[in-house]
Amino acid sequence: MSRYRPPSAPSAPYITPQGRDKLMTELRYLCDDLRPEVTKALGEAAAEGDRSENAEYIYRKKQIREIDRRIRYLVKRLEVVKCVDQRPADQSKVFFGAWVELQDLDTGSTARYRLVGADEIDLDAGWISVDSPVARALLKKQEGDDVVVERPKGEVIYEISRVQYDPFE
Incomplete structure (x- = not known):
């Protein structure tokens, strides 16, 4: 082999x-x-x-x-x-550097992520690569949109509940 x-x-x-x-x-x-x-x-x-x-x-x-x-x-x-040190013109949509809060429509659980570069990944802080499947599904979406993410276990449907470019409190 x-x-x-x-x-x-x-x-x-x-x-x-x-x-x-x-x-x-x-x-x-x-x-x-x-x-x-x-x-x-x-x-x-x-x-x-x-x-x-x-x-x-x-x-x-x-x-x-x-x-x-x-x-x-x-x-x-x-x-x-x-x-990337400037925020996008349309801050209602998800782009690089955004903080995003997602709600799993099946379980009701909430997850918070920040889309960052591949060199900055920190799963404990919720920083995921902009190249990850979750981030790719989120790009150019906005609050209230449903997002389907393909995972090895099967697909998961999230709803975007918040998008902002400052850290969540």
């Missing part, structure tokens, strides 16, 4: 100002604080002698590779993303 997986579709190149600031803060931390600290520890481990059996040296080399990989990713991603 093959392990081949077709490449996934590229994520939307949008990000909120808070998400961009978070990525830039992480990049600064990796470059200015963590990498020099790990490099110093690597030098100390290398000075201990035989590198082929030095677990500390091998671990630090691996750690440097992982840090460098993340730095490369962040630099490339920050070049590509477009920061």
Whole structure:
């Protein structure tokens, strides 16, 4: 059996100002604080002698590779993303950055989501990717509209009860 997986579709190149600031803060931390600290520890481990059996040296080399990989990713991603810092002209409809409150018509339960970029997903806070099936179903809809979302378990019908571009209280 093959392990081949077709490449996934590229994520939307949008990000909120808070998400961009978070990525830039992480990049600064990796470059200015963590990498020099790990490099110093690597030098100390290398000075201990035989590198082929030095677990500390091998671990630090691996750690440097992982840090460098993340730095490369962040630099490339920050070049590509477009920061969406303005609200849409029609704020009654769901677009990127919107806070949406949904009511499940079958169970009556309520869910609150914010549509954000792929780099900002936080399920505990209710931040979902604009590329997710729920977000794609919500785009360009407004309060009172019914939305059908296809899920692996079957489809679910939600009613949009609130749309706003400020966080819910």
